Amino acid sequence: MxxxxxxxxxxxxxxxxxxxxxxxxxxxxxxxxxxxxxxxxxxxxxxxxxxxxxxxxxxxRQSPHQPSLENSPQPFVAKPTQKKGRGKAKLSASLEPPITVSELLDGLGVPTAQPFHADPWQIEAISKLATNDVIASVPTGSGKTYVAIEATRRALEQDQTVIYTSPLKALSNTKYMEFSQLFGADRVGILTGDRKDNAQAPLLIMTTEILRNLLYDAASGQIDVRLNTLGLVILDESQYLADPERGVVWEETIIFCPSQARLLLLSASIGNPQDLSSWLTSIRAVPCHLIHHQNRSVPLRAGYLHPDGVMVPFFRTRDITKGRGFTFHPETKRLLAQYEGETLGHRNRR
Ligand SMILES: Nc1ncnc2c1ncn2[C@@H]1O[C@H](COP(=O)(O)OP(=O)(O)OP(=O)(O)O)[C@@H](O)[C@H]1O
Ligand SMILES: [Mg+2]
Missing domain, CATH: 1.10.720 (Transcription Termination Factor Rho, Rna-binding Domain; Chain A, Domain 1)
Structure with a gap:
């Protein structure tokens, strides 16, 4: 032109x-x-x-101020990857026209309220906990908390003790507030390195390290009465099992967890959930049921922010719904190469 x-x-x-x-x-x-x-x-x-x-x-195109993600135009979503079809997904992505930043941001907003219906995997996870340990390895934002809450509700109804652990004190504090609102403050306690409140409550929120120490004490004969009625242990963010420093804490917690309690492991990023499930089945009293899928309920959009402040869509396609088969946006490639050239050049000059 x-x-x-x-x-x-x-x-x-x-x-x-x-x-x-x-x-x-x-x-x-x-x-x-x-x-x-x-x-x-x-x-x-x-x-x-x-x-x-x-x-x-x-x-x-349609107005970029659409409030609902569902209603927004999505012409550039990658085709689902088929079996052995990575090449196909790449091909279809490479034929798609590149998107602009305004298209990347198009449709962001608060979705309109809709009646709540549990997803089939959530129902499956809750029902399987009656007879199995369960690993839910599903993408972020899928609704793992709902499974934790419903499983807790059922266990409390049967007068069982529930322990919920997270790897972070901040997350434990947040869950303490959330669960106190849901189940009543008198039924929820918290034990972290910084806090000890309502420690005899039937629902206890703690860091995984605290639970591991509790189980150590029990193994050496100092049985905590709460462990006798323990019915459910929820290990949120259980990908920490693979952490080189802290992973051993999750491993020991699983090994020492009383056999009458069901284990619920939640994570968005376990690399080998099948292996973990087999290991749990081999060491625990009941088989482990694995729930694993990669469909994102909330599509991910990625942008590349160049150090000079320019933002460009990271991929040619807009939404990441599965996490595979995407090609770089040409402008991102160019900016990335420019940035690398500049920084490498800078380093070489030093
Ligand atoms: N079946 C459902 N239908 C619609 N929304 C749901 C459903 N289940 C959960 N949600 C909503 O999805 C949002 C994300 O849920 P949640 O925080 O439990 O995600 P998560 O899987 O724990 O993610 P993360 O891996 O980031 O911890 C919440 O606002 C929750 O209310
Ligand atoms: Mg979560």
Missing amino acids: TNEELTGLLQALPLRQLHDLTRGRVHRHFRLGKRRLIEVILSLPPESRSLLEVDVLKPK
């Missing part, structure tokens, strides 16, 4: 749309008026300019 042709097209656009077009391509574009903005666009490097031309020629 010649400079004259592009200038004509750009002049016909409202200023707001020009800002949308230049977001992520022109630094501090929002400070520029229409004439200056068009001049800057015309002087863009050839690759950025040709991508921008594609966007200028694209038909105008």
